[in-house]
Amino acid sequence: MLPIEPLLYLSAFLFSVGLIVVFTKRNAIVILLGIELMLNGANLNLVAFNRAQPELFDGQIFALFVIVVAVCETAVGMAIVLRVYHFYGTSVPDQISELKEKP
């Protein structure tokens, strides 16, 4: 029987690393990577607490739906990043202060 505390510490660690990535990086794609890390930390937490009631599978099914929503978010996010890059020539969010047409 494996202990559960390493899983909880690891999920807290993954969430914090994703938070630092989102705060400190200046590229939109790396910010998306940080969001993926945070979602995976939440998923690991759900899987760990699924072991409180091993006969039910609520946590695992919730994690499946989290994965589905993460896929949707990444697809739309990458599409927006590509479109913005095509229009402005950069993928750094700080250099794009407005989404209006170019003057």
Add this chain to the structure above:
Amino acid sequence: MTLFTIIFYFFVGLTALSSVSILFVRNVLYAALLLIICLLSLAGIYIMTGAEFLAITQILIYAGGVLVLIIFGIMLTGRVMGKPLEVDHKNIFIGTLVGLGFFFLLSYAINLTAFNFPASPSDADQHQHVGKIGVLIMSDYVAPFELAGILLLISLVGAAVIASFTKTKNNVAD
């Protein structure tokens, strides 16, 4: 300490190491490859905690789908030809402070709590998890399952529409 435990802590360490390395690499492509390592070792942890279906989904969808999408995005948004896409940093002090503070807060809460979970199910019913999850998805959770399908359809059509390079009015005016 059995071999099972050693492999479990190996995956835990690999996940932590590859995720924290994302903070320190400057090349965006290397960050995506490190995220692939992180997600694959997370799939190993899922298998060892009895979530086999989730592990396969993680490998198929995350490592096979999402990261390929992100790597294509990195290849399509390189600014200078022949020069790798690199990332700059901002707010390093505030960001690290917030992240570390959040981590220590969560660790304090975990350390404070006593978890007494029931013992792991025996090996006899360990290999029926996938079938049970399939039955549950098609019976109790069928409404969210269908909603997830509609959400996937909508978001993929939306992504295709947003990313398609059509001739807009701007391009004609140029």
